Amino acid sequence: MMRRLGARVAQRICSSRPAQSRYAILAERWPDTPSLARGFFATPDWMGCGLLTSSAALRFQPCRALALTVERTDKGGLSYVQARLALDGTDTATLKRKLLFCPDEERIQLVLDAVQAQLGLSDAELKKVVLRLPSIIGFSFEGNIKPTLDAVQAQLGLSESELKKVVLRLPAIMGYSFEGNIKPTLDALQAQLGLSESELKKVVLRHPSIMNCSVENTLIPNLAFWRTCFGDELTEAEVAAKVMGPNGPRQLAQSHGRLQSRAALFDARGIARQLLWGKAQLTDTKLDAWVARQAERG
Numbered sequence: 001m002m003r004r005l006g007a008r009v010a011q012r013i014c015s016s017r018p019a020q021s022r023y024a025i026l027a028e029r030w031p032d033t034p035s036l037a038r039g040f041f042a043t044p045d046w047m048g049c050g051l052l053t054s055s056a057a058l059r060f061q062p063c064r065a066l067a068l069t070v071e072r073t074d075k076g077g078l079s080y081v082q083a084r085l086a087l088d089g090t091d092t093a094t095l096k097r098k099l100l101f102c103p104d105e106e107r108i109q110l111v112l113d114a115v116q117a118q119l120g121l122s123d124a125e126l127k128k129v130v131l132r133l134p135s136i137i138g139f140s141f142e143g144n145i146k147p148t149l150d151a152v153q154a155q156l157g158l159s160e161s162e163l164k165k166v167v168l169r170l171p172a173i174m175g176y177s178f179e180g181n182i183k184p185t186l187d188a189l190q191a192q193l194g195l196s197e198s199e200l201k202k203v204v205l206r207h208p209s210i211m212n213c214s215v216e217n218t219l220i221p222n223l224a225f226w227r228t229c230f231g232d233e234l235t236e237a238e239v240a241a242k243v244m245g246p247n248g249p250r251q252l253a254q255s256h257g258r259l260q261s262r263a264a265l266f267d268a269r270g271i272a273r274q275l276l277w278g279k280a281q282l283t284d285t286k287l288d289a290w291v292a293r294q295a296e297r298g
Contacts, residue, residue, distance in 0.1 A: 114141040133171040151178040170208035207249030
């Protein structure tokens with residue numbers, strides 16, 4: 001009964017609330033009900049609720065909002081994961097900190113065996129994937145993971161080894177909705193830059209996390225920012241070429257708010273905004289040091 005209730009409540013709340021607020025709302029109503037978490041996984045369209053498909057939800061740490069911990073779900077499942085992946089104390093703490101729900105051993109074994117076979121992962125690679133995306137142990141392989149991986153592979157024309165490379169660099173892709181998240185981003189990227197199929201593939205292989213970009217909040221605003229920065233210096237084709245360069249996708253995928261704040265810093269110091277290109281990987285401390293060196297040079 002509670003599983004069905006949890007599923008219905010999750011669907012109703014998910015249809016009307018922003019991603020990050022859903023956990024808090026549910027936690028407030030049922031703070032001591034681990035079965036509610038199972039409701040999310042019991043409903044066939046839980047992916048459509050956006051609980052694990054939006055970039056905001058994926059970045060959010062649900063355990064900080066919900067009092068549903070691994071300690072209060074299936075301890076046998078947790079023990080199986082520890083033994084299967086040879087987790088040490090630090091690894092286990094990381095897993096427990098990020099997990100909202102731990103299913104039973106049988107379910108975990110099914111999904112881990114399927115993911116490892118589909119991608120040809122070594123035990124070490126499987127461990128890396130699970131530690132970066134602990135919630136994968138609660139996913140349905142046939143219902144969620146495989147359809148997404150198959151769709152990404154078909155859309156980009158990826159080989160088996162290329163798909164594996166993408167997943168190892170962005171395990172969270174297995175929790176995305178292809179139609180709801182990935183495809184709109186790829187389509188917008190291709191249309192905005194006039195990329196061919198092979199060029200789009202090249203961009204994704206260089207920086208898979210670009211598939212995690214919000215079209216409205218990141219991709220389009222960042223493209224507009226860089227076009228303004230380069231002005232008449234570069235043609236549209238040349239801007240596209242920069243994006244496809246070795247460090248290009250990362251410049252496009254960074255937070256637009258972060259990009260704007262850094263642009264304001266450059267403006268205040270009289271540094272041309274074009275020089276921001278290639279700095280996305282720098283921490284704020286390293287960027288401040290770079291700005292200081294520029295000031296010393298006059």
